[in-house]
Amino acid sequence: MHIPDGYISPAVSVPALAAMVPVWGAALNKTKKLVGRRQIPLLALYAAFSFVIMMFNIPVVGGSSAHAVGAVFAAIALGPWPACVSISIALLIQALVFGDGGILSYGLNCINIAVIMPFTGYAVYRLIAGKNTSFSKRSAAGAFIGSYIGINAAAFAAAVEFGIQPLIFKTASGAPLYCPYPLSVSIPAMMFTHTLFAGPLEAVITATALALVSKYAPDMLCKNISAGIEHNINENKSSRRKIIAAFAVLVLLTPLGLFASGTAWGEWGLDELKADLGFIPQGMAKLSDLWHGLLPDYSFEGAPEKLVYSISALIGTALIFTVILVTSKIIMHIKKADKS
Amino acid sequence: MNRVNKNLPIWLAQSENYSDYIECRPHFLRRALSEITKVFQNEFLAEKYEKYDGLLQIIDPRVKILVLLFYIVFASAVFSIFVKILIAAIGLLFAVMSKLKLSDFLRRVWCYLPPVLFILSLPAAINLFSSGTPLIYLSKTFYFTLSGIRTALRVSLTCGISLSFVYLIFATTRAVQIEKALRALKLPDVFVSILSMAYRYIFVLASEAIKVIEARFLRTVGKVKSKDERRFVSHSIASVFLKSKKLSGDVYDAMCCRGFTGKAVSLNELKFGIQDFIFTCCNVIIVLILLLGVYAFGW
Numbered sequence: 001m002h003i004p005d006g007y008i009s010p011a012v013s014v015p016a017l018a019a020m021v022p023v024w025g026a027a028l029n030k031t032k033k034l035v036g037r038r039q040i041p042l043l044a045l046y047a048a049f050s051f052v053i054m055m056f057n058i059p060v061v062g063g064s065s066a067h068a069v070g071a072v073f074a075a076i077a078l079g080p081w082p083a084c085v086s087i088s089i090a091l092l093i094q095a096l097v098f099g100d101g102g103i104l105s106y107g108l109n110c111i112n113i114a115v116i117m118p119f120t121g122y123a124v125y126r127l128i129a130g131k132n133t134s135f136s137k138r139s140a141a142g143a144f145i146g147s148y149i150g151i152n153a154a155a156f157a158a159a160v161e162f163g164i165q166p167l168i169f170k171t172a173s174g175a176p177l178y179c180p181y182p183l184s185v186s187i188p189a190m191m192f193t194h195t196l197f198a199g200p201l202e203a204v205i206t207a208t209a210l211a212l213v214s215k216y217a218p219d220m221l222c223k224n225i226s227a228g229i230e231h232n233i234n235e236n237k238s239s240r241r242k243i244i245a246a247f248a249v250l251v252l253l254t255p256l257g258l259f260a261s262g263t264a265w266g267e268w269g270l271d272e273l274k275a276d277l278g279f280i281p282q283g284m285a286k287l288s289d290l291w292h293g294l295l296p297d298y299s300f301e302g303a304p305e306k307l308v309y310s311i312s313a314l315i316g317t318a319l320i321f322t323v324i325l326v327t328s329k330i331i332m333h334i335k336k337a338d339k340s
Numbered sequence: 341m342n343r344v345n346k347n348l349p350i351w352l353a354q355s356e357n358y359s360d361y362i363e364c365r366p367h368f369l370r371r372a373l374s375e376i377t378k379v380f381q382n383e384f385l386a387e388k389y390e391k392y393d394g395l396l397q398i399i400d401p402r403v404k405i406l407v408l409l410f411y412i413v414f415a416s417a418v419f420s421i422f423v424k425i426l427i428a429a430i431g432l433l434f435a436v437m438s439k440l441k442l443s444d445f446l447r448r449v450w451c452y453l454p455p456v457l458f459i460l461s462l463p464a465a466i467n468l469f470s471s472g473t474p475l476i477y478l479s480k481t482f483y484f485t486l487s488g489i490r491t492a493l494r495v496s497l498t499c500g501i502s503l504s505f506v507y508l509i510f511a512t513t514r515a516v517q518i519e520k521a522l523r524a525l526k527l528p529d530v531f532v533s534i535l536s537m538a539y540r541y542i543f544v545l546a547s548e549a550i551k552v553i554e555a556r557f558l559r560t561v562g563k564v565k566s567k568d569e570r571r572f573v574s575h576s577i578a579s580v581f582l583k584s585k586k587l588s589g590d591v592y593d594a595m596c597c598r599g600f601t602g603k604a605v606s607l608n609e610l611k612f613g614i615q616d617f618i619f620t621c622c623n624v625i626i627v628l629i630l631l632l633g634v635y636a637f638g639w
Contacts, residue, residue, distance in 0.1 A: 041537060053577050209575070212574065323626055335398050
């Protein structure tokens with residue numbers, strides 16, 4: 001479910017990252033209210049825990065194995081807000097250390113795995129378990145169904161994010177620029193594996209693990225559940241506003257990327273600009289003149305286009321490599337001089 | 341030798357056949373172990389490379405993070421395959437100049453996810469999904485289109501570029517330096533503190549998890565039912581959770597004993613030196629060359 005870079009347009013992934021900022025702010029504030037100064041070590045340990053459980057391989061049908069996400073387990077055991085922060089941190093470390101999930105798509109991964117999955121799972125869990133403060137069979141059923149729905153909701157969100165890419169971002173000839181699969185492919189592909197395999201597995205693992213925690217540390221789980229209830233009751237309007245604001249940012253910023261559709265980003269020619277705007281901006285027209293002034297022979301009249309392309313590519317590549325090599329030599333020389 | 345054999349039971353004197361034994365071992369435990377061990381290997385790699393006097397090791401972590409992240413954004417925003425290949429080559433050159441082992445770099449970056457993404461994108465390159473000039477005919481009616489293959493290449497290259505620049509940051513910078521750089525770049529203090537503590541305690545919890553899995557692995561003979569395997573994993577998760585909860589309390593008490601007031605303090609400051617200025621200029625020139633190529637020569 002970790003989305004790598006390359007499948008999603010920056011016009012979607014960057015607003016998603018911006019949208020997560022108020023969510024993290026709200027989550028940190030909520031946790032601080034609940035645990036005070038213990039917030040840092042507590043969330044750090046939970047983030048480490050979230051990271052480690054994503055590495056546990058679980059046997060699945062056919063002799064293969066998959067890994068658990070554990071987001072709904074974390075939401076029930078810790079509360080959804082601390083779970084949101086700890087899973088986000090775990091996802092960041094995964095992206096940085098293992099390259100599991102992209103850097104630009106980090107915001108989207110957080111929305112799916114650290115927001116949609118724990119909050120949906122937790123809401124379903126609360127709906128079924130009620131205000132029962134002990135971990136009963138009803139609670140176990142709530143955890144089972146909550147985690148099943150949570151992981152499927154996250155998978156569905158990821159499938160939609162994949163599937164809208166070829167609808168919005170394509171070249172003039174209609175070829176997709178990012179994820180090439182439309183909704184009609186991405187949704188069945190993602191939902192088939194998650195409803196039949198990953199979902200039941202996550203549900204069994206969550207319910208069994210919570211049952212064990214309730215057996216050996218009943219006070220801890222009940223305390224968290226009580227805190228969760230109290231926390232839900234006291235939930236003020238400002239945090240809801242932050243969440244709504246985050247998604248509003250996402251919705252408002254996403255269409256900005258539509259400017260990129262059809263043409264490569266920043267590669268608008270003057271003709272295209274004229275066609276789109278009805279005029280050529282004066283500054284750009286001047287720059288264009290300046291460019292022709294600097295390189296009067298740029299048009300290479302008579303030279304085959306492919307030859308010009310190849311020669312320019314060779315010169316460009318050689319220039320870039322020379323710049324890096326020369327810079328590296330200079331920096332190493334400075335370092336040696338500093339040492340001596 | 342004969343005298344020993346007389347005292348031994350027959351089954352113990354016979355040579356062992358390991359083939360059945362290997363088949364019935366619960367492979368999920370091995371996989372879990374290898375996954376968790378990767379954490380330690382990665383840390384080892386980072387510690388190994390960051391002490392070299394290479395190009396990126398010398399650069400201020402703030403400059404390095406900003407510049408390398410810029411390349412990731414730039415590569416995602418530019419559609420030209422040639423420019424993407426150039427940026428990938430820049431990443432490779434940075435790795436060489438930073439004295440990273442090329443085999444490690446290629447294995448970690450280019451050998452797994454980019455080829456997988458390319459293969460996964462291939463079905464979409466068939467004319468059922470992508471219209472365009474035929475490139476390779478699969479049958480009389482179905483063929484790979486040029487635009488479809490280009491999309492698959494773009495996806496794969498963007499992913500590889502992202503992985504390579506993140507690897508360059510991670511492999512050439514100590515975790516403490518990354519933490520300082522993030523603070524200097526005005527990321528919230530609480531977030532950076534949690535991130536740095538989480539990174540350190542992953543190793544503590546991972547070693548706990550390894551102990552649990554190893555203990556089970558050494559005591560497991562024969563085939564284990566899938567149901568029991570799943571129960572074991574669930575119980576291990578619960579056990580790690582209980583340990584992390586207890587540990588967070590202990591860590592907080594230890595922090596309080598050492599004067600923790602709720603705010604993190606960074607001791608030494610980062611300095612922007614002449615080499616950072618030169619490195620920044622070098623990258624500005626490279627980006628200008630790339631933009632020039634895109635605008636002027638249609639790269």
